[in-house]
Amino acid sequence: MSVSSGDAPAGVKPPILQVEHLTMRFGGLVAVNDLSFDVARGDITALIGPNGAGKTTVFNCITGFYKPTAGRIALYRGATPKPGTLDALTNSPRRFATGDDGGIFLLERMGDSEITARAKVARTFQNIRLFTGMTVLENLMVAQHNWLNRASGYSFLGLAGAKSFRDAEAQAVDIAVQWLDRIGLKGRADDPAGALPYGDQRRLEIARAMCTGPVLLCLDEPAAGLNPRESAELNEFLMSIRSGNGTSLLLIEHDMSVVMEISDHIVVLEYGTKISDGTPQFIQNDPKVIAAYLGVEDDEVDEAETELEK
Amino acid sequence: MAQSEDIGGVAAEPSASLDWPKALRDAGLLALFTLGLSFPILAFRTRQDLTQGLVLDPRWGLVATVVAIAFFARLGWLVFGGALTRGAAAGAARVSRALAPVKPYAWIFRYIVLALLAAYPFLAVLFTGTGGALKWIDNFGIQILIYVMLGWGLNIVVGLAGLLDLGYVAFYAVGAYSTALLSTHFGFSFWICLPLAGIFAAFWGIMLGFPVLRLRGDYLAIVTLAFGEIIRLVIINWVELTNGASGISGIPRPTFFGLPFNASDEGFAAFFGLQFTPLHRLFFLFYLILALALLTNWVTVRLRRLPIGRAWEALREDEIACRSLGIDTVITKLTAFSIGAMFGGFAGAFFAARLGFISPKSFEFMESAVILSIVVLGGMGSQIGVAIAAIVMIGGTELLRELTWLKAVFGPSFDPTQYRMLLFGMAMVAMMVWRPRGLISNREPSIVLHEKRAIGGDMVKEGHG
Ligand SMILES: Nc1ncnc2c1ncn2[C@@H]1O[C@H](COP(=O)(O)OP(=O)(O)O)[C@@H](O)[C@H]1O
Ligand SMILES: [Mg+2]
Numbered sequence: 001m002s003v004s005s006g007d008a009p010a011g012v013k014p015p016i017l018q019v020e021h022l023t024m025r026f027g028g029l030v031a032v033n034d035l036s037f038d039v040a041r042g043d044i045t046a047l048i049g050p051n052g053a054g055k056t057t058v059f060n061c062i063t064g065f066y067k068p069t070a071g072r073i074a075l076y077r078g079a080t081p082k083p084g085t086l087d088a089l090t091n092s093p094r095r096f097a098t099g100d101d102g103g104i105f106l107l108e109r110m111g112d113s114e115i116t117a118r119a120k121v122a123r124t125f126q127n128i129r130l131f132t133g134m135t136v137l138e139n140l141m142v143a144q145h146n147w148l149n150r151a152s153g154y155s156f157l158g159l160a161g162a163k164s165f166r167d168a169e170a171q172a173v174d175i176a177v178q179w180l181d182r183i184g185l186k187g188r189a190d191d192p193a194g195a196l197p198y199g200d201q202r203r204l205e206i207a208r209a210m211c212t213g214p215v216l217l218c219l220d221e222p223a224a225g226l227n228p229r230e231s232a233e234l235n236e237f238l239m240s241i242r243s244g245n246g247t248s249l250l251l252i253e254h255d256m257s258v259v260m261e262i263s264d265h266i267v268v269l270e271y272g273t274k275i276s277d278g279t280p281q282f283i284q285n286d287p288k289v290i291a292a293y294l295g296v297e298d299d300e301v302d303e304a305e306t307e308l309e310k
Numbered sequence: 311m312a313q314s315e316d317i318g319g320v321a322a323e324p325s326a327s328l329d330w331p332k333a334l335r336d337a338g339l340l341a342l343f344t345l346g347l348s349f350p351i352l353a354f355r356t357r358q359d360l361t362q363g364l365v366l367d368p369r370w371g372l373v374a375t376v377v378a379i380a381f382f383a384r385l386g387w388l389v390f391g392g393a394l395t396r397g398a399a400a401g402a403a404r405v406s407r408a409l410a411p412v413k414p415y416a417w418i419f420r421y422i423v424l425a426l427l428a429a430y431p432f433l434a435v436l437f438t439g440t441g442g443a444l445k446w447i448d449n450f451g452i453q454i455l456i457y458v459m460l461g462w463g464l465n466i467v468v469g470l471a472g473l474l475d476l477g478y479v480a481f482y483a484v485g486a487y488s489t490a491l492l493s494t495h496f497g498f499s500f501w502i503c504l505p506l507a508g509i510f511a512a513f514w515g516i517m518l519g520f521p522v523l524r525l526r527g528d529y530l531a532i533v534t535l536a537f538g539e540i541i542r543l544v545i546i547n548w549v550e551l552t553n554g555a556s557g558i559s560g561i562p563r564p565t566f567f568g569l570p571f572n573a574s575d576e577g578f579a580a581f582f583g584l585q586f587t588p589l590h591r592l593f594f595l596f597y598l599i600l601a602l603a604l605l606t607n608w609v610t611v612r613l614r615r616l617p618i619g620r621a622w623e624a625l626r627e628d629e630i631a632c633r634s635l636g637i638d639t640v641i642t643k644l645t646a647f648s649i650g651a652m653f654g655g656f657a658g659a660f661f662a663a664r665l666g667f668i669s670p671k672s673f674e675f676m677e678s679a680v681i682l683s684i685v686v687l688g689g690m691g692s693q694i695g696v697a698i699a700a701i702v703m704i705g706g707t708e709l710l711r712e713l714t715w716l717k718a719v720f721g722p723s724f725d726p727t728q729y730r731m732l733l734f735g736m737a738m739v740a741m742m743v744w745r746p747r748g749l750i751s752n753r754e755p756s757i758v759l760h761e762k763r764a765i766g767g768d769m770v771k772e773g774h775g
Binding site: 063065112113114115116117122123124125129130131132133134135137138141142143144145146148149152154155158159169173177186187189190191192194195208209212 | 609612613616617618620621623624627628630631632633634635636637638639645753755756757758759760761762763765766769770771
């Protein structure tokens with residue numbers, strides 16, 4: 001059932017996300033070309049590649065901001081489903097199937113907010129998108145909108161000042177404060193998010209995404225613009241999210257110190273096509289990847305390949 | 311461009327080095343430009359003589375006056391303008407600092423204002439007598455409060471959710487017409503019409519919002535504008551139902567729990583053993599609209615602190631980020647739109663019952679523009695700012711009527727109210743220059759962990775759709 005994920009399978013952990021034959025065209029431009037890869041449950045998976053390779057486009061397809069031209073993106077929440085359920089769902093007109101122990105979601109059929117709300121996939125953006133005019137705490141409260149809004153009886157209980165809502169709100173503040181503690185911003189809870197230094201904004205955006213309670217967190221260049229110390233802190237923070245919250249991570253990153261140190265599995269894109277897929281050690285030594293990153297000519301890559309095949 | 315920058319520098323330090331030749335040349339150029347412009351427009355008045363021939367009356371005196379005004383106005387601006395600008399900017403900053411709620415006194419301030427509002431009709435009678443009070447309660451009090459309420463209603467849509475709505479008056483019209491029709495056809499009392507008007511307006515808000523709210527920015531503004539006009543044109547042309555442009559009259563006045571305000575034996579005055587006076591009804595209407603406006607404010611302030619209100623503001627800040635957090639933006643926009651519309655509908659019901667007569671003339675685009683300018687001038691999202699802007703703009707218009715002594719200066723045909731739009735426009739331009747984010751641009755956080763601090767207007771986004 002699972003599409004083979006390429007050159008070097010990354011262990012036997014069950015997948016949480018399966019991308020199969022994903023293609024995205026913008027007019028004549030093929031931004032993503034027949035891309036298939038898996039994100040294993042509990043892993044940190046990195047998507048790397050030169051600028052313009054189509055990494056952000058892949059994210060936008062996974063999180064529903066773009067409708068892919070072709071391909072299937074399946075997300076599994078909870079227990080791994082029995083073989084055949086995915087194909088049965090694909091052949092039905094439904095977008096997802098949920099049971100007691102989780103569910104399957106066909107992300108390419110779902111809208112952006114639905115993907116976060118139901119499939120529990122959260123994301124951050126390459127250019128930070130905080131609510132700059134709202135406080136740090138408010139940013140984290142907005143992220144908990146869906147369950148809080150339900151707890152407020154769709155505003156009717158809230159307007160009446162019901163105790164159940166006030167309790168729920170206090171609980172939401174608790175959750176927010178825990179995250180603020182973890183990113184070291186508790187003291188700045190009442191400052192506008194736009195007034196924070198860049199590194200803090202990056203971490204706040206991640207914390208905000210985590211406040212939606214995701215099973216899969218997609219980070220678009222989380223270390224961009226950070227200094228080495230902040231980068232190291234970020235590594236620790238991401239590891240703690242993986243181990244402490246059981247959230248699987250998919251990240252786009254240019255900073256190799258981050259990628260090589262924390263990822264379990266790397267997928268390399270170039271011009272929208274996957275050129276390599278495997279463990280960090282495998283990627284580090286893959287001549288195609290080296291060629292792509294060093295900007296070697298194509299024929300030299302072929303040479304390197306033939307050499308490797310010998 | 312370069313030249314005007316030079317001159318700006320000169321004007322900024324008049325004492326240091328005022329470049330007179332340059333200033334004179336600049337003013338001269340403007341005078342020349344004015345001459346060129348006014349020649350085809352002002353220089354000749356056309357009229358028909360007795361033989362139906364066209365006669366041109368030259369008006370060189372008028373042209374000369376206009377050119378002279380342009381010359382000296384420009385020169386005066388170059389000489390004193392810098393000081394003027396700085397003075398005005400400092401003044402505006404001072405005002406806003408004074409207006410920004412001073413934390414420890416905010417609640418005292420609130421109670422004083424409430425007490426003053428409650429006492430207002432009595433104070434009006436006390437100071438201006440029964441005759442004068444009619445004007446002060448009706449034209450000033452009630453009229454301003456209607457616009458405060460409309461401003462607060464629109465503030466939910468524009469100020470909080472950041473959706474530019476140019477057709478808000480449509481919901482005002484829906485409220486007014488549903489009240490008028492329900493009460494004249496079915497004899498429903500005002501107290502039944504009021505909630506129904508709100509429901510109808512909210513319903514139309516949803517009907518309009520559903521197809522339109524996926525548009526953003528300019529497109530949304532244009533479509534809402536068109537919707538406002540459509541409602542008005544339907545009202546004008548559906549003569550069988552709405553009586554067209556002649557409007558609906560004979561709408562029953564609101565009663566005091568069943569007691570009408572008239573001189574009959576069953577009337578309010580007789581029941582309470584009071585001498586009948588038309589003031590009773592005005593007092594009642596004043597407190598009614600005050601209560602409605604305060605209800606709007608109360609609901610808005612509470613909703614702002616609920617998840618839905620926070621989602622509105624988040625939507626204004628960044629719609630894409632909202633979607634990435636799983637917020638259903640269509641539903642969120644629809645709630646803002648329909649709740650704003652509902653308060654517009656309430657205000658419309660009040661409007662219909664207050665006058666007993668409505669016609670499409672009351673619901674022209676100009677009304678939407680006035681309400682929107684109240685919101686923009688007040689500072690988008692700020693309740694106090696909107697109230698102050700409504701007082702200034704509507705009170706200011708009413709005050710224009712009072713300036714009858716100007717007739718002595720400009721002749722008996724001079725009508726100061728005709729300059730209302732000019733003054734509106736000038737106020738808008740002045741605000742955009744000195745306080746581009748409105749009177750009160752600071753935003754108060756909706757939830758606080760340690761200590762409440764206002765957020766500077768420069769951080770807050772206005773939204774774009
Ligand atoms: N909305 C869009 N419309 C047209 N072209 C797009 C759009 N989004 C991305 N692209 C194109 O797709 C290619 C991949 O872009 P992107 O995914 O942002 O690359 P990366 O994130 O790897 O740097 C680029 O050539 C880009 O111009
Ligand atoms: Mg990118």
